[in-house]
Amino acid sequence: MSRRGDAAATKAALLDAAARLFAERGFDRTTVRDIAAVAGVNQALLFRYFGSKDALFATVLASRGRELIEESPAEQLLCRMLLRLTGKTARPEDHPLYAALRSAHHDTAAAVVNQQLGEDFARVLRSLTDAPDAELRADLVLAWVVGIGVLRSMFAKEPLASADNRAVAELVLKATSVLLERVDRV
Amino acid sequence: MSRRGDAAATKAALLDAAARLFAERGFDRTTVRDIAAVAGVNQALLFRYFGSKDALFATVLASRGRELIEESPAEQLLCRMLLRLTGKTARPEDHPLYAALRSAHHDTAAAVVNQQLGEDFARVLRSLTDAPDAELRADLVLAWVVGIGVLRSMFAKEPLASADNRAVAELVLKATSVLLERVDRV
DNA sequence: CCCCTGGGTAAGCGTTTGCTTACACAGACA
DNA sequence: TGTCTGTGTAAGCAAACGCTTACCCAGGGG
Numbered sequence: 001m002s003r004r005g006d007a008a009a010t011k012a013a014l015l016d017a018a019a020r021l022f023a024e025r026g027f028d029r030t031t032v033r034d035i036a037a038v039a040g041v042n043q044a045l046l047f048r049y050f051g052s053k054d055a056l057f058a059t060v061l062a063s064r065g066r067e068l069i070e071e072s073p074a075e076q077l078l079c080r081m082l083l084r085l086t087g088k089t090a091r092p093e094d095h096p097l098y099a100a101l102r103s104a105h106h107d108t109a110a111a112v113v114n115q116q117l118g119e120d121f122a123r124v125l126r127s128l129t130d131a132p133d134a135e136l137r138a139d140l141v142l143a144w145v146v147g148i149g150v151l152r153s154m155f156a157k158e159p160l161a162s163a164d165n166r167a168v169a170e171l172v173l174k175a176t177s178v179l180l181e182r183v184d185r186v
Numbered sequence: 187m188s189r190r191g192d193a194a195a196t197k198a199a200l201l202d203a204a205a206r207l208f209a210e211r212g213f214d215r216t217t218v219r220d221i222a223a224v225a226g227v228n229q230a231l232l233f234r235y236f237g238s239k240d241a242l243f244a245t246v247l248a249s250r251g252r253e254l255i256e257e258s259p260a261e262q263l264l265c266r267m268l269l270r271l272t273g274k275t276a277r278p279e280d281h282p283l284y285a286a287l288r289s290a291h292h293d294t295a296a297a298v299v300n301q302q303l304g305e306d307f308a309r310v311l312r313s314l315t316d317a318p319d320a321e322l323r324a325d326l327v328l329a330w331v332v333g334i335g336v337l338r339s340m341f342a343k344e345p346l347a348s349a350d351n352r353a354v355a356e357l358v359l360k361a362t363s364v365l366l367e368r369v370d371r372v
Numbered sequence: 373c374c375c376c377t378g379g380g381t382a383a384g385c386g387t388t389t390g391c392t393t394a395c396a397c398a399g400a401c402a
Numbered sequence: 403t404g405t406c407t408g409t410g411t412a413a414g415c416a417a418a419c420g421c422t423t424a425c426c427c428a429g430g431g432g
Contacts, residue, residue: 005379028214029291042381104340105215113341139346147333154290155299160325178361191409
C-alpha cells in the first residue's frame, strides 16, 4: 500500500475542502474544480473516490452530520447549540448545518435536516415539556435556532450578527422557557 | 403604440414568471429559458427589457418587496405576518421572502432582506418594547419568523409544516411576549 | 527482468448557462 | 408609398459545468 501518494489522505482532504466550501457557498455555487483546488488534489480523483458531486455532498452531510447533536444533557442542549452556532470561536460557519441551509433545494440536504434535526434535536427538545403539542413546540424552538443562524451567517443582519452570543442565548432561553418548561436558563 | 404585441404585458408576464420561479427554486436553479417559457415569451426579450438575469432578480425583489410589510398596526404585524407566511391560502410560497431565502448568497437578496426586513419589520417590532436591547429582541423575533418559513417551506419539517397556522401563531406570540411586552396575542 | 496494480495527471467531451446577434415584420408618420 | 421605429423570433456564441477518458509512473510479486 501507499505507493506514491496516500489515498486515505486524499479522500480526507477532499472531504475537508468540500465541507468548508459547501458550508460557505452552498451546493450550487461550489464547483468540483474549486473543491479539488482547495484540497490540493486533481479533480479527477474526486470522481474516482466519491463517484459524483452529489455523492460527495451526501458523504459530507453524513460524516459530519452527527456532530450536529453533541452528547449533552437535554436541558443544556439548546443552550450549547445556541452558543456553538453563534460563537466566535471554532469557526461556526463550517458547521454542516450551514451547508445544508445554503443548499436547501438539494434533496439530500433536506433529508439530512429532517433526519438529524428532526429525529434527534427535536426529539430531545420534545422531552422538555409535558404539553400535548410537545412536537410542535420542539419544531418551533428548532425553527428559532435555524432562523438565528440564517440571519446571522447568511444575511449578516445587524445587530444580531455582531451581538454577544451569551446575550442572544439568554433572551432566547428566557422566551423558550414559556414553551419548554424544563429548559435550562443561562 | 402597441404595434404587434404589448411590451408592458410582456414585461409583466416576465416579472410574474420570474417571481414565481425564483421563490420556488431560488436564483441559481432558475434559468432564463424557464422564465421565458413560463411567461410564454421569447427569452431574448428578457434581456431587452431587464438587461440581465441579475437585474431581473433585483427588479422582482424591489417591486414585490414592499409587500413584505403591509400597513398594519405594529401590535398586529407579527400576528399577520405569521398567519400570512404559514397560511394555506394565497400561495404563501410565492412570497418574495422565499425568493430571497432561497437565494441567500445573492448580494441583492441579502441587501433586500437587510433593508426590507431590517429597516421596516424590525423597526416596527422594536417599538413594542422599552427594553434597552430592543433592536436585538426585534432581530430575534424576526429570526423566528424566518426560521419557521425555512423549516416549513424549504425542508417540509413535520409536524411544523402541516400544523395549523393559528396554533403556530398562538405559541409564537405567547413566547414572544416575553421579549416584546406590547405584542398582541391571538 | 517484466507485468500488474493502484495512485496521480492532463486533456477534453457533451451539455447547459447567460447573453448576443441578425433578422422578420406590423404599424405610425411623412 | 416609403422609411423608420418598436416588437418578436431564431440561431448561436463563449464560458463554465459535471464528468470521462487515456495516459503516466512508482513499486511489489513472479
